[in-house]
Each structure stands twice: as C-alpha cells, then as structure tokens.
Amino acid sequence: MGLGRRLYDGDTRFRFMRVWKRAAVASALVILVGLASLGIRGLNLGIDFEGGVSWELPSGGVAVEEIRDGIGDLGLADATIQTLTAGGEERVRVRAETDATDDDAAVSDRLAEITGSDRDDVSFNEVGPSWGQEITDKAVRALVVFLVLITLYVSLRFEFKMALAILVGLLHDLLVTVGVYSVSGLEVTPATVVSILTILGYSIYDGIVVFDKVDENTRLVSSTKGVNYSDMMDLSLNQTLMRSMNTTIVAVIPIASLLIIGSLVLGATTLQEFAFALLVGLLSGAYSSLFIASPLLAALKEREPRYADVRRRIAARAGARTTAPADDVVVVDEPTADATSAGVGSAASTAPTVTRAAPTAPTTRPAGVIAPRPRKKRR
Amino acid sequence: MRRRMLVSLVLTTLLAAAALGATLASGNTPNLGLDLQGGASVVLQPEGDVPSDSINQAIEIIRNRVDALGVAEPEITRQGDAIVVQLPGVRDQERALEVVGQTAELRFRPVLQVVPAVDAAALEELSTSTTAPGDPTATTVPGDPSAPTATTAVGGEPAAPEAPSTTVATEGPTTTGAGTGTGTGEVGLPLQDPAPSTTVAPDPGPTTVTTAPADGGSTTAPTAPADGRSTTSTSAPDPDDPCQLGGGTTPSEGDTLDAQITVRGPDVTGIQGAPDEIEDCYVLGPVPTASDGERLIGSVVSSAEARLDGVWRVSLSFTSDGLDGFNETSALCFGADPTCPTQQLAIVLDGRVESAPTIQAPSFEAGDVSISGSEQDPFSEGEAKDLALVLRFGALPVELVPQTVQEVSPTLGRESLDAGVAAGAVGVVAVVLYLLLYYRALGLVVVLSLAVWAALNWSIITYLSASSGLALSLAGVTGLVVSIGVTVDSYIVYFERLKDEVRSGKTLRSSVDRGFSRAFRTILAANVASFIGAATLYVLTVGAVRGFAFFLALATVLDVFVAYFFTRPLVSILARSRVFTEARHLGVARGLGVRRGAAPATATPAVTGGGGT
Secondary structure (H helix, E strand, C coil), X not given: CCHXXXXXXXXXXXXXXXXXXXXXXXXXXXXXXXXXXXXXXXXXXXXXXXXXXXXXXXXXXXXXXXXXXXXXXXXXXXXXXXXXXXXXXXXXXXXXXXXXXXXXXXXXXXXXXXXXXXXXXXXXXXXXXXXHHHHHHHHHHHHHHHHHHHHHHHHHHCCHHHHHHHHHHHHHHHHHHHHHHHHHCCEECHHHHHHHHHHHHHHHHHHHHXXXXXXXXXXXXXXXXXXXXXXXXXXXXXXXXXXXXHHHHXXXXXXXHHHHHHHHHCCCHHHHHHHHHXXXXXXXXXXXXXXXXXXXXXXXXXXXXXXXXXXHHHHHHHHHHCCCCHHHCCCCCCCXXXXXXXXXXXXXXXXXXXXXXXXXXXXXXXXXXXXXXXXXXXX | CHHHHHXXXXXXXXHHHHHHHXXXXXXXXXXXXXXHHCEEEEXXXXXXXXXXXXXXXXXXXXXXXXXXXXXXXXXXXXXXXXXXXXXXXXXCHHHHHHXXXXXXXXXXXXXXXXXXXXXXXXXXXXXXXXXXXXXXXXXXXXXCXXXXXXXXXXXXXXXXXXXXXXXXXXXXXXXXXXXXXXXXXXXXXXXXXXXXXCEEEECCCHHHCCCCHHHCCCCCCCCCCCCHHHHHHHHCCCCCCCCCCCXXXXXXXXXXXXXXXXXXXXCCCCCCCCCXXXXXXXXXXXXXXXXXXXXXXXXXXXXXXEEEECEEEEEEEECHXXXXXXXXXXXXXXXXXXXXXXXXXXXXECCEEEECXXXXXXXXXXXXXEEECCXXXXXXXXXXXXXXXXXXXXXXXXXXXXXXXXXXCHXXXXXXXXXXXXXXXXXXXXXXXXXXXXXXXXXXXXXXXXXXXXXXXXXXXXXXXXXXXXXXXXXXXXXXXXXHHHHHHHHHHHHHHHHHHHHCCCCHHHXXXXXXXXXXXXXXXXXXXXXXXXXXXXXXXXXHHHHHHHHHHHHHHHHHHHHHHHHHHHHHXXXXXXXXXXXXXXXXXXXXXXXXXXXXXXXXXXXXXCCCC
16 A cells, blocks of 8 residues: 555554654754844844834836935935845835934935836835834734633643643744744744744644544553553544645645745735745644644653553563563653653663553453454544 | 535525625625725824823824825724824825824814805805895895805795804894994905804803803894895805815815914804715914913813703813913904904814804803803703813823834735735635545535635625725735635545544445534634634734734634534535445545445554544
C-alpha cells in the first residue's frame, strides 16, 4: 500500500512521539535565532505603532535620490525612502518622523510633481506617537486576554493540560513568526497583527480538533492492550493527519492566492503584508500541533500516575520477554505529580516496582498479541 | 427523522435564497472601507480630561460638518476617549480633515435678518401668493423675506407656521406699528421677527417671565423695517445668499469673529410638512465686543442647566466679566440698535444657530438669565437639555488633537479591492476543485454548503452595511477569505469522521448520522474557541483588527448554523441515494476510500488494536 493511500485512509504509523526531541531542538534553534535578531535588530515597526508620517505614490520611474533631493528643503532630507515593486508598477514610500515637516500637503504636492503622478494618487498617513503606543498596548492586552480565555475554555471543555499544550504551541507559532519578521526586516503593520491573530485562531482550531480525537481515544490506553499514552497520541495524530493536511492545504490555497495573484500579479502591497505572515504562521502552526503541542501533552500525561503505571506495566512485560526496544522502556519517577524531569524515554529500567494496580487491567494478556478491536461505546 | 431532515434542508435553502433575493432586490451592497475606495480618516483625541458629554457634543459638531461636506457614508464613532472619523470616498481629503479637526467655539451674535430657506420652487410659488391683494396681512409684513409664509398662514393655506414668529405676523396690524426701524434700505435688511421659540428673560420669578413673543411682545419692537417694494425684491431667491441658493456654507468657513456671516439655524418660519432638513437662514452680525475688550464667546458662560418650573427652560450663568459684556449687548438688542435690529441674540455653535432668543430686558442680574420656549412651542425636555449642553460645551470647548491621519488615494484603494476580489475568487475555485477531487460527490456538498453560507453571510453583511454603516475594509476581506478556510475545515472534520465510520465496517447510511453527531462536537468545540478569540479582539482593539474580528466571528456562527441545518440533512438524504454513493467517479464511497471487495477492517492499524474511529 502506497504512502498516499495510507495517508488517505488515516492508516499511517508515523511515530511522532519519537522525534519530539529533534523537533524541540529545531524549534528552539529557530526561536533562538529569532530572539537574538529581535534583541539586536528589533522589529521594523510600521508607523502605526511607532508614530510618524508616510506618503505612498507611484514612483513614475523616478530614482530615490531624485525624490530625496526634491523634498529635502521641506524638512525631509532624512526621510526613509523605499521603492516597493509589486505587479507591473513601482511605488515609492517616504517615511519620516511626525514633526519632520510642518506642511504635509506641500509634501504631497511636491511628490506628485516630482514623479509626475496625479495628486489623487498620493496616499498619506500620519500617526501620533502616543496613539501608536496606545494601539500597541491595546493589541498586546487583547492578545493576553485572548490567551487567558482560550486557556479557560479548553480547560473547561477538555482539561488544563491540553490547554497548556495548546498555549505552548501558540507561543511557539508567535515566536517563530515574530522571529521571521525580525530576521527578514519586513515591516510590521496592523495587517501583520491581524494575520498573526488569524494564525493563532487556526492553531487553536487545529489543536482542538486533534485533542478532541485524543480525548476520545484516551480509553484505548491500557496495559492489557499494550498501548501507553504516547502510543495513543501517535495513533490519534495519524488518524487526524489527513484532516490536518487537508485543513492546511485548504487554508493555504486562498492565502497563496492572495499572495500570488493579489500582490505579485496585481500589485496590492497590503495583501502581501497580510498573506506573508499568514503563510509563515500557518506552516508553523501545522508543525507545532504535530511536533510541539502533542508531544508536550503526551509528556504531561505520562506523568500522571495512571498512565505512568500503564507504561511501566507494558515495559515490565516487554522487559520480561526482552524484546522491547530500549527507548520504549521507561522509568517513571514516583507516581507523584511533582517529579521534575520530562520523563518520556529518558532512561531504562528493567524492574520497576509496581505500586498500584492499573485501574483498567482486570486480566493480563501477553503483549504483542493483537487485541480484538474494541467496539466503541457511542452515544 | 428523515422527514425532519428534509424540512430542515428545505427551510435552510429557502432562507438562504430569500435572504439573497431580498439583498439583490433591495440593491444593497456593502459599504467599502477607506482602504478599498480611497478617502480620508482621522482619529481625534481631546486634549486633557474632558467630560463625556463634551465629547459627544464634539462628535455631533463633527457630524454636522461632515454632512455639510457631502460625504456619502461617513463613519464617526467614539472609541473610548477617541473620536474616529472615516470619510470614505471624500474628494478634497486635506480640506475635509482640516474642517473636521477644527476646535468649535460657541459665540453669541446679533441676528440681522432671518431668511426662510425654502427651495427655489416653493419660494416661487409662495411669492406669487404673497402679492395677493386684498389680504390685509400681505401688507403688514412687507419687506420681509419670510412674508410668504406669513401670508399663506393667514390665508389658511397649508403653510401653518409652527413658530411664534409667524404667529406674530398673522396678528398683522400690530406688527406694522413699529415698521420704521433703522437699516431700512431698498432691500436693506428687511426683517420680520422670526423670534425663535426661545426668549431670554430676566428672571424675576417663574410666573412673571415673559417668554413668548407671540403675544406681541416682540412685535411692538421696531423690528420690521418695511416698505412695500422690498417684498417683491426679497421674495425671489437672492443670488448673494448662500442659504437660498441651497448651497449652504461650510460651517466655520470664513467664520471669523468680526465677519458678518450667513448660517443655518432652526426653522422658525417653516412651512408645515416641509422636510426637517430645511432650515432657516440667519444673517448674523459680528460677535459683540464688550467695553473691556472681551468678546461674547462661549467662555463667558459659566454654566447652563435645563430645569423644569412650569415649563422647561435653560438657566444660564455667566462669569462676572461675561455678564457685564452680555448686558451691554442686551441693552443694544433690547433697544433694537442697528447692530441688533431684530432684538434677537443668536447662540451660534460651529457655524450653526442653535437658538436665537429675543432679548426681553436691557440688563440681567447674575443667575437670572434663562431661555425658555414660546407659548406656542414650548421647549420639550429634550430641546432644553440639548440647548443646555450646547451652552455648557461652549464654556469648555473640546480641543481635539489628531492622533492619526490617513489619506488613501482612490486608485490605490481600487487596486486593493480588485486584487482582493480576484485573489478570493481564484482561491475559492481552487479550494472547490481540490475538495471535488478529494471527496468526489461530497465535494459537491461542500460547494452547496458554501453557497448557502456565502448567501447568508453576504446578506447579513450588506444588511448591516445599509442599516448600521458596517464597512468592509481590507482587513475584513482578509477575515472573509480566512473564514472560508475555517468553514471548509468543518466539512473536512465531518467527512474524515465519515470515512472512519465507513472504514470500520458500517454502511454509509448508518455512518452518516453517527459520524455527524461526533464530528459536530468537534466542530462546535473548535468554533467556540474561534468565536471567543474573535469576540475578544472585537471588544478590546481598534481599527483594522476590529473589522477583521467582526467578520471572523460572523463567519464562525454561520458555519455552525449551516453545518447543522444544511449539511447534515443534505448528506443524510444523499446517503440514501445509490446514484450518489456509488457513481463511478463521483460516488461517495469512492470519495471515502471504500474499495470494492476490500474488507474494511483491514484498514485499521493493527498495532493499537484499531478501534480508532
């Protein structure tokens, strides 16, 4: 059976829980680079956040230097002037401090004159510094409230550990996107903020769909069936893999369309601002729900006495038959919740003491035997 | 069960069709935001701490100014302390923003003349009736531009005046008694007392306050400089009078303290049944200067309050210097000095006469000034409170500081819109193709569901555009495009679930309902989370993010609605059709990966004992 067919049938058996370490290292590297860049170069914040004035108009093929010379006497000798090429038309953007010039209209006139553009084609934007700060504060506050509410909701609807895993996944996406923006030096505009929030929405949606499946599959965890929590998590991820892929594909199609048709072909730079952040975040989100949030949830759950016990029993039985692969055997600290090490796949032990009877194991069956497929209890 | 499904399906389809039909029939289209059609926007914040009332007053003033500019769909909203003014499609952006941002000042100006601003046709018609001979009143109000109104009123014509001033006119003979005022020219400043329904009275006690000019109080004053000839000359629209030309002045244009200005004000000479927006035209003199050099502007007012003693009135207190200045002007007006021939002193806020009470005493004691309505048209509670607010605002005008200014060129906006629409269309087509390829006939279900979803969404958006001025911005368009993804995802969750059920060996029929109830749990959980996010953003942010959040939240709600009331019954009914399930290329069975002859159970992962749904 080909991979495509197996994907289609939800019949893949990728062991996501095995690669979590590598994934975590890769993510940490990307995030570290982003943070370092953030510390050194910071973000290229648009005037909506920092305050300032900006003009934008078709450049008419006039060179940046010529424009600079033309508006120098209006107090804009130090203005940032950049050209934006999108679609067939080259546009130019002039940006300066709020009080750089007294007469904004004169600058607009002059720019139109230099570039030979229609006066109507000049867009102007001015943001006072305090307002920019206010916008930023509001966005940050909204983000914090947003995260708190989502945590509360997921905790109530599912459980706190899932909320925590989703939250970590979100932070991961946020850091990656911010890092990409810092490294690339792309301007952060309100459009970027909207996009990042969208990504968080997707991430949460995705996380909930996966965890809903996990929630449903939890009862499969049993030492008698030889299924520990991580195995179940792998199963759930594989089962929802096609959905995740489809969702990502379906989400990427319109965004790619915005990016390619909207900004590259038709030249709407604002759409580009939206779409780029969306694309980065979406990919990061798809990755984090598989490789960051889910393994984290598994790690958290494996430390619960009940699941730790299942794992130990399976390991013990496997140990007795000496067929278990080394890293499938695990010692778990005392089944108290305050253990500090990550616990999954960390060390091997051959003779764990069974301190508690597994609640779901009334009979013992040799591991390795394929269990009969359980009939689901459905409502 | 089956019947209920059918009913639900039919009802939802009808609802969507009806909503779309109504939208198309009414010709509603969404308002485009600034960034999509070009225009100007400014966010204004008051300097320092300002009472909430004053901000509302400032918004009212800005609204008047914007209306005078003739902007089609202005959006003026208050967000906290900030006033967000959006003027999509406005032509002269710089001037518009300049006009909007000016600080409004309350001023007192003597009324030189009141011209009823009726439209040219009505004026024409009325001017012929004015000349009707044999009507004694026709001559009692000569030289009065508002004569037509008065005359027809007497003649029992529909132009029954609602204001005391016209009542005065109907009492004809008394009015002429004083017809020798100064300022009489050929066309001069012919005046009738339009005495608005307010009168400033010394307040010797509620009972003795003379409020209404209707009983002749004002008519005895030499206010109607008149001669027969001016009747005809002023009845015709005066080309020099902006009010009569219907153009109106832009508020605050040329509105300097020393200028004589012509502005609009409350309709006191109005024709019954005339639209409310027809306002009288006031010719006002310069703002009086007191002997100590102080001008009679809003800062002379220390407080103003609406109160009820018998009738609603506004009592007014001045600063001590202000009172002296006010009394000087009062004396002039009371004596019908050439600078104040009508005895009326107009209260002007931002180029609009709010009220023009007749001065009834040469001087006032502190705290004794009150303005009341006339006997014919007493103040309502609302009118009194509004006037008090205007006067209080005058005492503390709000100085607004622009926080952000945005001018978007119409061509840029147009390009963004075209690009957004094109990208959206290509995106939707691509998504649909992908789903058809992947899910076969179920892909058709997605197309139909999306169509219902889109019809409802579009109807709601256009309805809100028309009713509450919701504007579709670029961020909103992005929200919509993104919500397509979220919506389609719901179907993916459902179909994948269906696939699981079918693979575990059930028939398609029995899988459909079970699959849905499980999938709907997931869809609901995920959509609730999306909605919480969108609602949080909507409440806590401003600007672009807010527009985005609104459209996302709307789409989320509609998604759940359509999934439950349309998609579920549709799939359930289709699943009973052999053609639908087993067609060679489109069949659902094929779309769900059920292969002929393959035992479904083999598809379950053995390692875990299967069991996954």
